[in-house]
Amino acid sequence: MANDRLVIFDCDGVLVDSEPLAAIAYERAYARNGLTIKPEVVAHGVGMKQADIIVKIHELTGQLLPDTAAGDIWLETKDLFTEQLKPTPGLPEFLAALKTARCVASSSSVERIIHSLAVTGLARYFGDAIFSSSMVARGKPAPDIFLHAARQMGAEPSHCVVIEDSRYGVQGAVAAGMTAIGYTGGGHTFAAHRAELEAAGANVVCRSWDEIEAVLRERGFI
Known part of the structure; x- marks a missing residue:
């Protein structure tokens, strides 16, 4: 073998x-938590795991998603993927x-x-x-x-x-x-x-x- x-x-x-949909999901998840990011910012983390993308967005924008809100990204992503992927x-x-x-x-x-x-x-x-x-x-x-x-x-x-x-x-x-x-x-x-x-x-x-x-x-x- x-x-x-x-x-x-x-x-x-x-x-x-999926990447264009995932970027929208990040934007929506951050908005849920009173934070504003643009979908193009998420592109800097393409290929990384979610925890590293959150760190990258923080480095680039100063916006830090609370650890307790990380699950919001999957909730938004799952809805978009189910409908459009x-x-x-x-x-x-x-x-x-x-x-x-x-x-x-x-x-x-x-x-x-x-x-x-x-x-x-x-x-x-x-x-x-x-x-x-x-x-x-x-x-x-x-x-x-x-x-x-x-x-x-x-x-x-x-x-x-x-x-x-x-x-x-x-x-x-x-x-x-x-x-x-x-x-x-x-x-x-x-x-x-x-x-x-x-x-x-x-x-x-x-x-x-x-x-x-x-x-x-x-x-x-x-």
């Missing part, structure tokens, strides 16, 4: 087009054809990952192969979540490819000794997105699942 190839997917912004364009067809072992390694909570996959119809492609940063000591950009996922799936890090949309995720994949593919096909992409992922160490950056399929074939993962 250790020689098998493994494709590791980030969830938010890769499997599901979609897979990224072309992903269901890509997953339906993918025969390589795969798993999810996300900074989000297990509850959020499961909900995201359920409402978008993607859960059947991953089963129980879901890993959250809540399972490890350090979140991205540390390599912990990716190394944990590889161990649980029985794959060597050098035989793993990680698909990520954030610089923190790419940095974590590189630190784990894995091939990093940057993805810029989500609704939160921006002009310097490709350059940012390349600077973080992505081996290649793709804007569609067709491009990713071609890269995986070229590198022997399909």
Whole structure:
């Protein structure tokens, strides 16, 4: 099993087009608590776990969400995801054809990952192969979540490819000794997105699942 190839997917912004909705959820959760932030501020924490995003927002704006109000973020997020969340364009067809072992390694909570996959119809492609940063000591950009996922799936890090949309995720994949593919096909992409992922160490950056399929074939993962 250790020689098998493994494709590791980030969830938010890769499997599901969630980042624009998540930014709105943060704005609403902060407003619930008398705090004002703009959705674009949340973009600075894309790829981080929630606790680290809250710290980042505090650093950038001076607005600190009380620990007792952290649950408000999930309440707002869950409502938006249930109503509006979609897979990224072309992903269901890509997953339906993918025969390589795969798993999810996300900074989000297990509850959020499961909900995201359920409402978008993607859960059947991953089963129980879901890993959250809540399972490890350090979140991205540390390599912990990716190394944990590889161990649980029985794959060597050098035989793993990680698909990520954030610089923190790419940095974590590189630190784990894995091939990093940057993805810029989500609704939160921006002009310097490709350059940012390349600077973080992505081996290649793709804007569609067709491009990713071609890269995986070229590198022997399909």
